[in-house]
Amino acid sequence: MTDKHADIAALPFEKAMQELEEIVGKLEKANVSLDESVQLYERGEALKRRCDALLREAEARIEKITLGADGAPTGASPLDVE
Numbered sequence: 463m464t465d466k467h468a469d470i471a472a473l474p475f476e477k478a479m480q481e482l483e484e485i486v487g488k489l490e491k492a493n494v495s496l497d498e499s500v501q502l503y504e505r506g507e508a509l510k511r512r513c514d515a516l517l518r519e520a521e522a523r524i525e526k527i528t529l530g531a532d533g534a535p536t537g538a539s540p541l542d543v544e
Contacts, residue, residue: 467508475516482509 470478485506488494494502530536 467505470505470508470512473509473512475513475520478509478512478516482506482513485509 473481485502489499489502489506526539528536528539
C-alpha cells in the first residue's frame, strides 16, 4: 500500500506550512464537501507532522555560544531547552 501523502516528506518547512495554512483556510470557509473536508484534514495532519519533525530537527541543531571571562566567544555547546 502506498502512502498517498508521500510527497510531503520532501517538502521544506516553509512550503509545508504554507500548504497547511491554505488547508486551514479552506476548512474554515466550510464550502467544501464532507469527503473533501476529510481528505483535507488528513493531508493537514500529515503536513503538521512534517512541520513538527522539521522543527525538532532544527531545535536539535541549535547551539548556544559560550563566552569567556572577557566576553569573547570561546565556542559552542548544545542548547539546553527546558
